[in-house]
Amino acid sequence: MTQVWLDEVAHWFAAHRRDLPWRGEPRDPWGVLVSEVMLQQTPVARVLPAYRAWLQRWPTAPDLANDSPGEAVRMWDRLGYPRRALRLHGAAVAVTHRHDGRVPERYEDLVALPGVGDYTASAVLAFAYRHRIPVLDTNVRRVIARVTAGEAAPGTATVARAERQHLGESLPAAPEDAADLSEALMEFGALVCTARSPDCGGCPVAAHCLWLELGRPASETPLPRQAPFAGSDRQVRGVLMAALRDASEPLPLESLAGLWPDGRQSRRALRSLAEDGLLVIERDVASLPGREAH
């Protein structure tokens, strides 16, 4: 049973849909998976050039699986969260070996892939395979929270289950229409009903929005502040990974540790990167993981 405000979103989408490269016809499931992993916590504008370069070098999952995880990490460049590159490579290997090189079309098989959680699995099923399945990312959850609950921001995981249920009942019965609406909700949240400055003036759902009717009240429980990046282990890891990406030969641990003033912190970062599989330490040098590395 689709609702009026969802129809408005669908109509809005028909006129404002962006022609993003991963939306090309025919849909390429591997391309969709690559885009979804790159888009995890990373803005579309920064993903666009990386996505094109990536698929030009490795058009299919077997292409990527045949190269080394270290090359994936190097190609990832400065997209951030380089463990995603490692996981994407692992997903390519799994797809190649367990699924004959094809991205699986079952939820259980998708979530079993490294780097693929509930959101990404659902997104691949809906956007690539056009299944009728709720796709709940932060955009969609924010839109639902505002329109139906009058809340500024999405709530807990418990709330998310209710939203999935609600959306599952509200999606159109026809899978293709349901997939379109899922895409529309995300696009709408990304372009109109944004987190920081929603365009309620030009919003096609304004007449149906409980949050707007209540006067756009601020969230009762503001999200915890993001930990400062400057001086963090994350920054140190970033410095070390940048050096390894730029190097064609293994780098001495001593020179790597010297890239950060606090020796204890740089050694800790080095160790955590090795635990993550983002680098390999042999004797007194470190390098990106080769083909035989896990």
Place this chain on the structure above:
DNA sequence: CATTCGTGGCC
């Protein structure tokens, strides 16, 4: 359930 995990642009 709370934390950790990069990077760079924006108001």
Place this chain on the structure above:
DNA sequence: TGGCCAAGAAT
């Protein structure tokens, strides 16, 4: 100017 934020996943 610097805190805030951007299509999450794993632990």
